[in-house]
Amino acid sequence: xxxxxxxxxxxxxxxxxxxxxxxxxxxxxxxxxxxxxxxxxxxxxxxxxxxxxxxxxxxxxx
Numbered sequence: 484x485x486x487x488x489x490x491x492x493x494x495x496x497x498x499x500x501x502x503x504x505x506x507x508x509x510x511x512x513x514x515x516x517x518x519x520x521x522x523x524x525x526x527x528x529x530x531x532x533x534x535x536x537x538x539x540x541x542x543x544x545x
Contacts, residue, residue, distance in 0.1 A: 495519070 499511035 495515045
């Protein structure tokens with residue numbers, strides 16, 4: 484799990500661009516973050532229908 488997070492951060496930095504031009508790097512990094520947010524939303528949208536019991540409330544026994 485930690486390795487995949489480190490790889491994700493490294494890829495995001497590489498896609499954003501070189502840090503020599505700070506304004507360009509920030510624009511690239513904002514694009515990476517926006518793209519990631521869209522992918523997370525696309526992955527989360529079908530989750531309630533695909534996960535069994537996701538739409539039913541949990542019953543707690545005392």
